[in-house]
Amino acid sequence: MTTVPYAEWRRDAANPAFSEWLRQHSEPDWEAVISHPFAAAITTGKVSDADMRRYLVQDYQFVDSFTALLGAAVASADSFEARVPFGRFLGQTATTEEKTYFHRALAALGASESDMRSPELEQVTIDFRSLMDEARTSLDYPVILAVLCVAEWTYLGWASRATGPAPENFVHREWIELHEGPEFRAWVDFLRGELDRIGPELDEREQLRVLDFFRRATRLELEFFDMAMSGEPAGQSSGESASAS
Numbered sequence: 001m002t003t004v005p006y007a008e009w010r011r012d013a014a015n016p017a018f019s020e021w022l023r024q025h026s027e028p029d030w031e032a033v034i035s036h037p038f039a040a041a042i043t044t045g046k047v048s049d050a051d052m053r054r055y056l057v058q059d060y061q062f063v064d065s066f067t068a069l070l071g072a073a074v075a076s077a078d079s080f081e082a083r084v085p086f087g088r089f090l091g092q093t094a095t096t097e098e099k100t101y102f103h104r105a106l107a108a109l110g111a112s113e114s115d116m117r118s119p120e121l122e123q124v125t126i127d128f129r130s131l132m133d134e135a136r137t138s139l140d141y142p143v144i145l146a147v148l149c150v151a152e153w154t155y156l157g158w159a160s161r162a163t164g165p166a167p168e169n170f171v172h173r174e175w176i177e178l179h180e181g182p183e184f185r186a187w188v189d190f191l192r193g194e195l196d197r198i199g200p201e202l203d204e205r206e207q208l209r210v211l212d213f214f215r216r217a218t219r220l221e222l223e224f225f226d227m228a229m230s231g232e233p234a235g236q237s238s239g240e241s242a243s244a245s
């Protein structure tokens, strides 16, 4: 969509929240991420082991940079109240639950030690890590928030669209559970609330800079799911999940 400055957009917006301005200006990619066929296939347990392994091997590298970005949020937030939730999420989820999930899931999928430690990076993984590094080294709180918020809000988006019975395979089921439910929703609400608190106070140039990071992150989320369903790893067929995109 063409960019309408926030101050102008908010005048006739039903919900004038800054995070809503960012999200609407990231369409149609936003909707394409949360309704992506790869994400939908996770919710129904239909991703092949080969595809899930390729996705999680790359995502483990994503999560490394994401965790570093959470540290930058602790460092750059403007108050003690704001630092605490990042620190809590960093300690509880990112470095415990999620880490053990990756170890168990990648082992179950037959990933090797080098798949975990030093895999060959897909282009989108390189691009996403460099966007996160750019946000992290800026130590610019609104920019850091924008990238974190896209990652978490889009994942809440697809995971909360799961309707049928939970997949039996823990690799699918726990990946959904990590990205939905009351606690994860509260975390996303916090991230959005921070953008809503800080965004309107920025000048127009800064608001557009935040939007630029938000859009680039949304585009990379889309490319990440596309990558996950596009590959044909050596000797394996990705079967029904192949797509023309």
Ligand SMILES: Cc1ncc(CO)c(N)n1
Pocket: 059, 062, 063, 066, 151, 152, 155, 221, 224
């Ligand atoms: C690519 C990607 N985006 C978002 C999340 C959620 O943290 C994730 N694990 N991976």
